[in-house]
Amino acid sequence: MLEQVEWQMHRFIEALDNEEIKKLFKALPKGKRLRAKLVLKVAGDQPKAVKLAAVIEMIHAASLLHDDVIDEAQTRRGVASLNATEGSKRAVMMGDILYSKGFEELVAFESKIAKIVASAVTQLSIGELMDVKLSESFSPELQSYMQMIYQKTASLIEATAASAALLAGKDEKVYATYGRNLGLAFQIIDDILDITQTSEQLGKPAMHDFEEGKTTLPYIYLYEALDQEGKEKLASLHGKVLDEAERDWIRSMMQESGAIQRAYLYAKELGEEAVRLMRNKNENALAEIVEAMIERNF
Ligand code: FPP
Ligand code: MG
Numbered sequence: 001m002l003e004q005v006e007w008q009m010h011r012f013i014e015a016l017d018n019e020e021i022k023k024l025f026k027a028l029p030k031g032k033r034l035r036a037k038l039v040l041k042v043a044g045d046q047p048k049a050v051k052l053a054a055v056i057e058m059i060h061a062a063s064l065l066h067d068d069v070i071d072e073a074q075t076r077r078g079v080a081s082l083n084a085t086e087g088s089k090r091a092v093m094m095g096d097i098l099y100s101k102g103f104e105e106l107v108a109f110e111s112k113i114a115k116i117v118a119s120a121v122t123q124l125s126i127g128e129l130m131d132v133k134l135s136e137s138f139s140p141e142l143q144s145y146m147q148m149i150y151q152k153t154a155s156l157i158e159a160t161a162a163s164a165a166l167l168a169g170k171d172e173k174v175y176a177t178y179g180r181n182l183g184l185a186f187q188i189i190d191d192i193l194d195i196t197q198t199s200e201q202l203g204k205p206a207m208h209d210f211e212e213g214k215t216t217l218p219y220i221y222l223y224e225a226l227d228q229e230g231k232e233k234l235a236s237l238h239g240k241v242l243d244e245a246e247r248d249w250i251r252s253m254m255q256e257s258g259a260i261q262r263a264y265l266y267a268k269e270l271g272e273e274a275v276r277l278m279r280n281k282n283e284n285a286l287a288e289i290v291e292a293m294i295e296r297n298f
Contacts, residue, residue, distance in 0.1 A: 005036045005040070005050055006030070008050050008051060008054035012102075024086065025094075028065075028082065029077040030077075033057060034186075034289075035157065038157070038160050038164060038179065038182075039052050039053035039163075041283070042161060042170065042175060043170075046168050048167060051105065056102075056156070056163075058102035059117070059156070061098050062095040062102065063095070063099075063121075065083075065095035066092060069083045069092055069095075070132065075203060078204075079203075082094060109163075113163045116162050117163050120155045120156045120158065120159030124151060126151050127151025134214070135213030135215075135239075136213065137213075138215055138235045138239075140219065140223040142217075145216070145220055149184060149187040149188070150184060153183050153184075153186065154180050154184045154187065155180075156183070157179045157180070157182055158177075158179035162175050171281075177273075178278055178290075181271065181290075182274050185290070185293065185294065188217050188263055188264075188270070191209060191214075192217075192260060194209045195209075195218055195250070195254055196260065207242065207247055211240065211242060213238065217263040218263045219259075222234065222250075222257055225258070237250070271290045271293065278290070
């Protein structure tokens with residue numbers, strides 16, 4: 001059914017009747033389609049599920065196009081980003097087109113569904129703004145990080161599960177909590193993989209978050225664990241291009257202090273709560289999505 005979502009997105013794009021848009025859309029890497037999978041697993045038997053999945057994936061793709069411009073990212077999902085190949089102007093406009101076409105289709109849904117998805121987009125935009133602000137200085141506050149990743153990443157996944165539940169006449173609140181926990185765990189694991197994986201595995205430069213200014217959860221836990229001298233050294237490396245010795249120091253302190261393990265355990269706890277909620281509802285496929293995500297390569 002995932003192919004039907006791809007087909008639906010193409011239909012939406014074809015309807016715009018513009019060759020350049022078609023070309024730019026074709027150039028976008030597809031990614032995991034996590035949000036589409038969620039809609040289909042929650043509401044796959046509903047006639048409008050494919051459309052809802054396509055709308056949410058288009059909004060998500062738009063947010064990544066804008067994010068890559070903001071982060072000045074040269075790669076996305078292992079290939080050159082659209083801003084790198086076509087320039088930032090086209091990447092921003094393509095984001096705007098995907099976003100507004102997605103909204104045009106979203107308003108055809110029941111207003112409660114449209115409202116949940118629309119307000120999540122406001123949340124994710126605020127989350128991105130908060131991410132930009134936090135990245136301007138070393139920011140080891142756990143609460144700010146959690147709020148930022150909730151808004152930037154988990155809010156749309158929460159809204160995906162909740163809107164699909166509404167479409168299927170299921171308990172919206174339970175699915176929202178599932179999506180929220182999945183989204184938080186997903187972002188934390190992403191932040192861990194930035195440190196533990198190689199550039200080849202990631203499809204983007206490794207250990208890049210801290211260079212970009214992002215004080216992610218492993219760095220917050222590491223900072224907590226270090227002595228005064230270590231704290232000062234870590235803070236001094238924030239936002240700068242790291243040499244090999246500095247990377248090695250961070251990596252070994254991350255392992256030695258247990259910061260990576262602690263961040264992983266936290267993601268696992270959040271994920272396990274989501275798994276429990278779904279096992280209680282006999283939604284085994286949804287539980288397995290979380291389990292597979294938690295077990296991503298370390
Ligand atoms: C990736 O974060 C970014 C997001 C999950 C959200 C970005 C949101 C916006 C740019 C708001 C604009 C929204 C629309 C719909 C136009 P990351 O940089 O931590 O992850 P990455 O490593 O995948 O880049
Ligand atoms: Mg980014």
